[in-house]
Amino acid sequence: MTHPNRRQFTQAGAAGVLTALSARRVLGANSRIRLGFIGVGNRGDQVLDAFIPHKDAEIVALCDLYQPYLDFAAKKAGGSPKLTKNYHDVLAMKDVDAVxxxxxDHWHALQTIHACQAGKDVYVEKPLSLWVEEGRLMVEAARKAERVTQVGLMRRSSAFCRDACEFVRKGGIGHVTVARAFHIQNEFPKGIGNPPNEEEPKDWSWDQWCGPAPKVPYNRNRGFYRFRWFYDYSGGQLTNFGVHYLDLIQWALGQDAPLAVTAIGGKYALDDNREVPDTLEVLWQYPGNTLATFSQYNCTAAPAGLRGDAVEFRGTKGTVYIEGNGWEVVPDALTDKDFPARRPTERALERDYRAGAKPVIEARKEKGKVDTADHARNFLDCIVSRKACNADVEIGHRETTAALIGNIALKTKSYLEWDGKTEKFTNNAAANKLLRYDYRAPYHLPT
Ligand SMILES: NC(=O)c1ccc[n+]([C@@H]2O[C@H](COP(=O)([O-])OP(=O)(O)OC[C@H]3O[C@@H](n4cnc5c(N)ncnc54)[C@H](O)[C@@H]3O)[C@@H](O)[C@H]2O)c1
Incomplete structure (x- = not known):
């Protein structure tokens, strides 16, 4: 079998690349695909909603550490799924086709690799991994076991995002010199608060939650949902929201790795017990002379005029905004004249310079939707066809890596040069040590 390399994914798109894969259990047009869910909290519940309408899928197993979530999900899923708190039970079930x-995030690598080894196809939420080397091992495990994979970057299954990215990639706004993304959400003054450490909960296992991460005293902010503010389990908003935006940026630029990254930020205004910054700027240099930025402002309102939820592509001929419900092209007016040297007595010069400037591209506004149900549909179709999904694990790894190395730049206070082929920094040995971490015994990454 030949494995698709990253350039094939970037240039040809993922579709069709894995057609040579042989399915161990070839599903016919009329078979139902039997799914096991691992993790049915906030996102697990949303993804359950996204799979339930597809009548060719059946939910036969549910796993979570917290019994009330299991009961809630079981009622929603219908039928009589097996309920368990140990994901290995799901992987051992012969009648589970996919998980x-x-x-x-800190559980994604182990559970994905174990699932591939157990012969299951895998839908795994973004960010793909907590550490860069984990992501590469996940790709290798999926390829070795010939598994179909879908990472929860659901914009990849949205027609309007595809159109917008293609428009930018084909030069619709000229040379994109800057791509910008934002996470703006004012959490001042309390943020997530500052609760004390407590006894471990009695009704769910804190030890199982920590898994491969360090076993630290229980603090309720490290648990359900709020784990995303702690580095043991998450890369913060840069990997939480940022990965979705970097996905659009890399897709639209036709790139799968930056050349360099740097970051500045910290806890500037919040006094809660989060570890990740409340204020952050990350900058990436991409091949083809494009600067990409991610601005995370968690202690400010959105500055006037800024579309806080949009990813902006600023080109020499105009700007493209990709938002949650559509995309827009805003042309800029261009002139052939040289930029004037302005003198105090000649203020009219600039006005003359602008006079006669004309747009060279058309304004455009398109509506659309991002729906995880479409992403689930694509996964189910690929389980049958054995083609690569819209957000195959290699794509998920590339987008997640771009975000993760931003955090390494922040932690090392560095300007880091990145080699996307070797997946190493070329100018900072200390930063390379942060591409992986040691799992807490007895957990270990399979080799
Ligand atoms: N694609 C998206 O737009 C999107 C949106 C939200 C969250 N997410 C991702 O989904 C993931 C989960 O986030 P969330 O907001 O649902 O968090 P959450 O805390 O609400 O849910 C996580 C669930 O996992 C369970 N769990 C933890 N360890 C487990 C284990 N070893 N075995 C089985 N279950 C275990 C917990 O009990 C909990 O119910 C994160 O990686 C997050 O980035 C993606």
Whole structure:
């Protein structure tokens, strides 16, 4: 079998690349695909909603650490799914074809690799991994076991995002010199608060939650949903929201790795017990002379005029905004004249310079939707066809890596040069040590 390399994914798109894969259990047009869910909290519940309408899928197993979530999900899923708190029970079930993993980020690598080894196809939430080397091992495990994979970057299954990215990639706004993304959400003054450490909960296992991460005293902010503010389980908003935006940026630029990254930020205004910054700027240099930025402002309102939820592509001929419900092209007016040297007595010069400037591209506004149900549909179709999904694990790894190395730049206070082929920094040995971490015994990454 030949494995698709990253350039094939970037240039040809993922579709069709894995057609040579042989399915161990070839599903016919009329068979139902039997799914096991691992993690049915906030996102697991949303993804359950996305799979339930597809009548060719059946939910036969549910796994979570917290019994009330299991009961809630079982009622929603219908039928009589097996309920368990140990994901290995799901992987051992012969009648599970594929698993859907919606656990916190620090569990994604182990559960995905174990699922591939157990012969299950895998839908796993973004960010793909907590550490860069984990992501590469996940890709290798999926390829070795010939598994179909879908990472929860659901914009990849949205027609309007595809159109917008293609428009930008084909030069619709000229040379894109800057791509910008934002996460703006004012959490001042309390943020997530500052609760004390407590006794471990009695009704769910804190030890199982920590899994491969360090076993630290229980604090309720490290648990359900709020784990995303702690580095043991998450890369913060840069990997939480940022990965979705970097996905659009890399897709639209036709790139799968930056050349360099740097970051500045910190806890500037919040006094809660989060570890990740409340204020952050990350900058990436991409091949083809494009600067990409992610601005995370968690202690400000959105500056006037800024579309806080949009990813902006600023080109030499105009700007493209991709938002949650559509995309827009805003042309700029261009002139052939040289930029004037302005003198105090000649203020009219600039006005003359602008006079006669004309747009060279058309304004455009398109509506659309991003729906995880479409992403689930694509996964189910690929389980049958054995083609690569819209957000195959290699794509998920590339987008997640771009975000993760931003955090390494922040932690090392560095300007880091990145080699996307070797997946190493070329100018900072200390930063390379942060591409992986040691799992807490007895957990270990399979080799
Ligand atoms: N694609 C998206 O737009 C999107 C949106 C939200 C969250 N997410 C991702 O989904 C993941 C989960 O986030 P969330 O907001 O649902 O968190 P959450 O805390 O609400 O849910 C996580 C669930 O995983 C369970 N869990 C933890 N360890 C487990 C284990 N070892 N085995 C089985 N279950 C385990 C927990 O009990 C909990 O119910 C994160 O990686 C997050 O980034 C993606």
């Amino acid at each position: 859907v993993i919606c656990t916190p």
